Amino acid sequence: MAESMIHGWINKRIMKPEEISVMNKSDQDRLEFLSDEYGVNIVCQEKTELKDANFILLAMKPKDVEVALNGIKDKLTGNTVIVSVAAGVSIDTIQKHVGNFPVARAMPNTSAKIGKSATGVAWSKHVSLEQQHELRKLLSSIGGVTVVEEEQLHAVTGVAGSGPAYIYYFAEAMTEAAIANGLSNADAKKLVRQTFAGAAEMLQQEDFAELRKKVTSPNGTTAAGLNSLAENNFKEIVNQCVTSAAERSKELGKEFK
Ligand SMILES: NC(=O)C1=CN([C@@H]2O[C@H](COP(=O)(O)OP(=O)(O)OC[C@H]3O[C@@H](n4cnc5c(N)ncnc54)[C@H](OP(=O)(O)O)[C@@H]3O)[C@@H](O)[C@H]2O)C=CC1
Numbered sequence: 001m002a003e004s005m006i007h008g009w010i011n012k013r014i015m016k017p018e019e020i021s022v023m024n025k026s027d028q029d030r031l032e033f034l035s036d037e038y039g040v041n042i043v044c045q046e047k048t049e050l051k052d053a054n055f056i057l058l059a060m061k062p063k064d065v066e067v068a069l070n071g072i073k074d075k076l077t078g079n080t081v082i083v084s085v086a087a088g089v090s091i092d093t094i095q096k097h098v099g100n101f102p103v104a105r106a107m108p109n110t111s112a113k114i115g116k117s118a119t120g121v122a123w124s125k126h127v128s129l130e131q132q133h134e135l136r137k138l139l140s141s142i143g144g145v146t147v148v149e150e151e152q153l154h155a156v157t158g159v160a161g162s163g164p165a166y167i168y169y170f171a172e173a174m175t176e177a178a179i180a181n182g183l184s185n186a187d188a189k190k191l192v193r194q195t196f197a198g199a200a201e202m203l204q205q206e207d208f209a210e211l212r213k214k215v216t217s218p219n220g221t222t223a224a225g226l227n228s229l230a231e232n233n234f235k236e237i238v239n240q241c242v243t244s245a246a247e248r249s250k251e252l253g254k255e256f257k
């Protein structure tokens with residue numbers, strides 16, 4: 001996720017590569033790859049870069065947040081905003097480890113890489129108006145930003161953070177169905193890719209249900225396909241999918257409190 005965001009920021013020229021420093025737990029090769037690929041710095045042994053940082057992005061798994069925070073807390077100044085993208089981990093939990101520093105939580109998705117993330121964000125009262133403005137600018141450069149209450153980030157995660165994976169899964173299923181109906185693998189992928197790309201662009205322009213109705217001729221092929229989805233409780237399946245992800249986000253928040 002961090003790489004997607006870095007890629008987006010550099011591509012959009014919102015930050016120069018030399019303004020970004022990266023660290024991780026142990027994978028030195030990965031840091032060197034990021035440095036070679038994007039021109040970003042690798043945080044030095046003494047972590048001096050952290051003292052001057054405007055933002056520190058936490059992009060480790062929720063289970064690793066505590067150790068990561070313990071490793072940086074003595075370098076923090078009140079001028080740094082900690083921005084966590086870790087699913088579920090609350091602002092309270094982060095502040096329990098580091099103190100009452102400015103903390104924000106963002107839930108982006110991997111489309112940040114191409115500047116098309118759907119990102120939800122919430123912050124603690126310690127984040128100044130200027131810092132909020134700067135953070136929104138950073139997040140806007142990698143896609144659309146929606147400011148929400150912290151509790152709503154579970155739902156944001158269920159629908160947007162995890163969302164791209166559902167779409168990819170649907171694309172896989174459509175491809176398999178196309179092949180089962182007689183198309184070659186290559187043709188199936190080409191047709192599915194273009195169908196998703198076209199529909200995604202149309203979604204920006206018109207109401208979702210209106211778009212669906214325009215494709216659906218009475219008693220035609222689309223109606224037959226959609227009836228099959230409805231008979232198989234498609235909306236309920238999608239509801240369960242998003243709810244399960246949101247519930248898992250809540251659980252992660254409790255597990256790593
Ligand atoms: N993937 C996604 O689509 C999204 C992910 N997220 C959130 O982003 C976070 C990361 O997910 P993802 O990018 O998929 O995970 P990855 O496993 O790809 O990356 C996790 C990174 O965290 C580093 N790390 C682990 N422990 C520490 C530590 N103590 N200090 C510094 N760095 C550490 C790892 O370093 P090393 O390799 O050296 O162990 C690794 O680089 C998760 O919390 C997830 O909830 C949010 C939105 C979308």
Ligand SMILES: O=C(O)[C@@H]1CCC=N1
Binds near residue numbers: 087157161162
């Ligand atoms: O699967 C996960 O837990 C992370 C959070 C949102 C997307 N990926």
